[in-house]
Amino acid sequence: MREGPTATPKGWLLYDGACGFCGKWVAYWEPLLKRHGFGIAPLQEAWVRSRLQMVKGELLQDVRLLFSDGRVISGSQVYREVIKRIWWAWPVYALSCLPGFRQLFDRAYRMFARNRHRVSAACRLEGGSAKDPSVDRP
Numbered sequence: 001m002r003e004g005p006t007a008t009p010k011g012w013l014l015y016d017g018a019c020g021f022c023g024k025w026v027a028y029w030e031p032l033l034k035r036h037g038f039g040i041a042p043l044q045e046a047w048v049r050s051r052l053q054m055v056k057g058e059l060l061q062d063v064r065l066l067f068s069d070g071r072v073i074s075g076s077q078v079y080r081e082v083i084k085r086i087w088w089a090w091p092v093y094a095l096s097c098l099p100g101f102r103q104l105f106d107r108a109y110r111m112f113a114r115n116r117h118r119v120s121a122a123c124r125l126e127g128g129s130a131k132d133p134s135v136d137r138p
Helices: 020-035 046-052 076-083 087-097 101-122
Strands: 011-015 038-042 064-067 072-074
Touching (some): 011 020, 038 046, 072 076, 076 087, 076 101, 087 101
Antiparallel strands (some): 011 064, 064 072
């Protein structure tokens, strides 16, 4: 959101700013993400919608990682990409790539993503502001 360790981040972790769980998750992990060169921004930001050129319904289906070179990955692959860069989380990355575990990891992500607003409501986690004026725009 705010200026990271480098002027140009390696990528931007893009999340659903209206999801309470997503907002809490990103806020908790933001310092670690920044140390690893990732900026963060809600998917609802105008620059994100413009850059990804996706309709709102499709845009908000998954967490996304927009790399500085323009590549975009989404869903469970975002988690794999981030955790493989963190030394203490690397074993989880390796496990999530093994046959059988990969499918389990992907299904667990998909089930949670579909129900994230219900989880947020059940845990009384209100969605944050989808527009933060302090967000750096690439």
